[in-house]
Amino acid sequence: MSAELKELYKNKLIDGKKHAASIRSEIKRNIETSNIKPTLAIVQVGNRPDSSLYVRMKKKSAAESGIKAVHHLLSDSVSQESLLTLIDSLNNNNKVNGIIVQLPLPKHLNEDEITERVITSKDVDGFGPDNIGELHRRNGVPLFEPCTPKGIITLLDRENVQIKGANALVIGRSDIVGGPVAALLQKRDATVTIAHSKTDHATLVNFIRNADIIVVAVGVANFLSEELWKEADNTRNPVIIDVGTNYIPDETKKSGSRCVGDVDFNNVIPNVSKVTPVPGGVGPMTVACLLQNTWIAAKRAASKYDTGLKTLS
Amino acid sequence: MSAELKELYKNKLIDGKKHAASIRSEIKRNIETSNIKPTLAIVQVGNRPDSSLYVRMKKKSAAESGIKAVHHLLSDSVSQESLLTLIDSLNNNNKVNGIIVQLPLPKHLNEDEITERVITSKDVDGFGPDNIGELHRRNGVPLFEPCTPKGIITLLDRENVQIKGANALVIGRSDIVGGPVAALLQKRDATVTIAHSKTDHATLVNFIRNADIIVVAVGVANFLSEELWKEADNTRNPVIIDVGTNYIPDETKKSGSRCVGDVDFNNVIPNVSKVTPVPGGVGPMTVACLLQNTWIAAKRAASKYDTGLKTLS
Ligand SMILES: NC(=O)C1=CN([C@@H]2O[C@H](COP(=O)(O)OP(=O)(O)OC[C@H]3O[C@@H](n4cnc5c(N)ncnc54)[C@H](OP(=O)(O)O)[C@@H]3O)[C@@H](O)[C@H]2O)C=CC1
Ligand SMILES: NC(=O)C1=CN([C@@H]2O[C@H](COP(=O)(O)OP(=O)(O)OC[C@H]3O[C@@H](n4cnc5c(N)ncnc54)[C@H](OP(=O)(O)O)[C@@H]3O)[C@@H](O)[C@H]2O)C=CC1
Known part of the structure; x- marks a missing residue:
């Protein structure tokens, strides 16, 4: 777009970068005034250039928001079973608040089974069956959108x-x-x-x-x-x-x-x-919302441990 | 509607009764040429007149289709726990192919928890989370619509x-x-x-x-x-x-x-x-489809037991 067009249509333009930056600083402020240290686990299989690019962007934005991103980079030939075992261990790890699996996965893996394995309370991508089900119920409230x-x-x-x-x-x-x-x-x-x-x-x-x-x-x-x-x-x-x-x-x-x-x-x-x-x-908003979901997951987990309540998520 | 109007618009009228009757005889024929005896469990709580009417209609249509309907009529004051226990026992009973809970339930019961308890392979009403989730996925195939x-x-x-x-x-x-x-x-x-x-x-x-x-x-x-x-x-x-x-x-x-x-x-x-x-x-089509779903459930269960496969449903 030319500079003139940009000027002409300035107030028609929805500046996603600006809004995303403001969401990131909001998350960062929230984290700083809490004693919560949100952690996002990013599972990547193989190194497709587009996937690697997206993962880099997510890690960079996480850093800007004060969220720790842990990148699990697995070989192209990883088995379904090992991948499921990794997801299970992340599900059970109290230090991990959000889990995402970078898609698409190599053809030999069953994508549905793997994404569905992520526990609902850490499904910050919002693609799991519980979140999708809630999304489509008249009065449903997904844990993560x-x-x-x-x-x-x-x-x-x-x-x-x-x-x-x-x-x-x-x-x-x-x-x-x-x-x-x-x-x-x-x-x-x-x-x-x-x-x-x-x-x-x-x-x-x-x-x-x-x-x-x-x-x-x-x-x-x-x-x-x-x-x-x-x-x-x-x-x-x-x-x-x-x-x-x-x-x-x-x-x-x-x-x-x-x-x-x-x-x-x-x-x-x-x-x-x-x-x-x-x-x-x-x-940019997609990534900002992923981090917002991770922050929400971490807050929920913290309040659960604080109060001993198990019902929140 | 007057007789004249009826005559005038005969070919505009979608005759649900006729289609439903033909579906019922199709089910009946299918059952007669198989050695399957489909059974539908109908769980009703209290005796709201509308619910009782609907249950009567379902039992009558089931009989016309060659499907056995077992009516579980529980008192208005049944507890959440006893109702869940009943659902569990129906879930585990190999002789039961389909389970429906007649809604609405009395206010003191948690309707969602109860309908979600019905095992997906017997959820012939199609309201459970697995069926709803599949319904809303681009290439999803619900077990029951x-x-x-x-x-x-x-x-x-x-x-x-x-x-x-x-x-x-x-x-x-x-x-x-x-x-x-x-x-x-x-x-x-x-x-x-x-x-x-x-x-x-x-x-x-x-x-x-x-x-x-x-x-x-x-x-x-x-x-x-x-x-x-x-x-x-x-x-x-x-x-x-x-x-x-x-x-x-x-x-x-x-x-x-x-x-x-x-x-x-x-x-x-x-x-x-x-x-x-x-x-x-x-x-009438609603009831006919309920019986069709029950027949499908019974066929699936039979082929599962026949072949020893556990994957069909
Ligand atoms: N900015 C971001 O954060 C993100 C961007 N994207 C981008 O969004 C775009 C869509 O992604 P995604 O939804 O995953 O893509 P899909 O390919 O899964 O879906 C594309 C949809 O467009 C429909 N479609 C295709 N051709 C036509 C047409 N001629 N007329 C009308 N509809 C048509 C398809 O219809 P049918 O169902 O009939 O096949 C399908 O429903 C892509 O460019 C993707 O890169 C995606 C995710 C995140
Ligand atoms: N023949 C059969 O087998 C069956 C028949 N029924 C009948 O179908 C009808 C609908 O049932 P059900 O879906 O359970 O009813 P609900 O009351 O659950 O839903 C009614 C829907 O209609 C919408 N609505 C209400 N007023 C208006 C309006 N003025 N303009 C536009 N939309 C409006 C509501 O909108 P909003 O979401 O904004 O509130 C809501 O989404 C009932 O008469 C019921 O008895 C139902 C099931 C089976």
Whole structure:
């Protein structure tokens, strides 16, 4: 984005980096005024470059928040059994408050069995069956909300976007973004529609036209294109949350590529009230919410040990 | 409904009684050609007249399907502990294939704890956490789909209504109807919107206008009124599933009341392709699907014992 555009649309931009930084310092302050030392265990198998990048970002943000991150880097060929044994030992270790397994895992491992093994009270990614079940019950309260969806709701709240009664369109229905963000928006009393690859064009256009909040989590660069946007002709001054992270070729970059979202940002922004940039929108919030969940887990564990109560988590 | 109207709209009427009867005879045939004797345990606490009515209907339909129903009628003042002990013994009893707890329970009992205690392989109501979790995962496959939502999908299928790609509006978001029927419609690739009491009028009107399938599960007689319908002006020839069962005063009835749905049937029917009546639409299908789930549970249990495999359920 050019400097002029940036200036022009400054107050339309939802600055995820800024909000994430403020959440990190809030966590840090909270930790400093407590005698709690939260610890997050990060389990990584193999060294896919993208996974290693995400783990590095999580460790860096954890350090900035005053949270200790312990990185368990296992060989590509680790067995299902050893991995489960590690999870069990982390489950049973009172010094560990949160456990995440960096996905995807190598094909020979059963991802579901492994993520489901993480005890609910330490499932800070919020993907375990108990947390997902609570998320989808009318009056359910998950112990931890999944991080990307929680980050999106937090951004909307911090930007004073009214969720209750809003017409919310979620494009994408995955278990880690589309599905749970739809559930959270509905819990906050939005009227929610979920669109996906089987939604026909005319239907999609019509839903985009009438939405107040649009979450795009498809994973296709330029999915919400200038053309589609013009066709939809949304006059409701909507808020757009762009979750996509797509790498497209860019010769001007040393790496040869750059990261863009699912939305044609420059062409869509004139007709919206607010929009998240990529990078710097949802991404940093995902990590901040992971740390917030870890802090919550540590607080719960501490109060449990303090009072002797076993019911809190 | 007058006889003339009935004649006029015969092919618009989705005859749930007929479909349910055909499902019951299918179950009966299947049982007769097997050596399996399915048993359903029905746990009822107290004798609320509505609960007793529903239990009677389930027992009658079970008999018609060749399924043995064992009715456990407990006193209003039964303790949480005794009820859990009963559930445990039913869980452990190889002769019992399906277990349902007739809701609502008296206030002093913890409904969640009791329904969650039913072992997943016998949770033929489909309300337990494992089944709900699977229902809401992108590629999840519940062991049992909840009965009213399953009955609705079965009706749509048997009436050759195209679900894939349809624009489906679900009004109501309860855990027993609205939420799970939305999940099932989405699994079948409809684009689904859930409206509820916080959806404003204009938004609701707009969604009704553009829907191909409308499931009304609100519990308010005449909710989808002639007025609302005219305002929405849906020209897509939609299918309407009326889940509501509301009792309104009727002096011409011995009981002093009669049962109506949420939809102003007579005034809405001219502009729809199909609609379920109340009574005689979704209601009988709910019971038929409960028996179908019980038959499935019994078949699974039998094949497990036959082969010695423990993995099937
Ligand atoms: N910033 C962050 O922190 C995070 C970013 N992401 C990014 O978000 C994006 C989505 O991730 P994720 O949800 O895991 O991806 P998935 O691939 O699991 O899901 C993509 C969804 O988009 C739908 N879709 C695909 N094509 C179309 C289309 N033409 N029209 C409408 N819908 C379509 C799919 O539909 P169907 O179900 O029918 O196949 C599917 O539901 C990715 O770019 C990912 O990198 C993800 C997690 C965190
Ligand atoms: N035929 C059958 O087999 C069955 C029939 N039923 C019948 O279906 C109906 C619904 O049952 P159930 O889901 O358990 O009921 P609930 O009362 O649990 O849920 C009703 C839903 O309707 C919503 N609602 C209430 N008022 C409005 C309004 N003005 N506009 C839009 N939405 C509204 C509520 O919204 P909110 O969430 O915001 O409160 C809620 O989500 C009842 O009549 C029940 O008897 C139920 C089960 C089986």
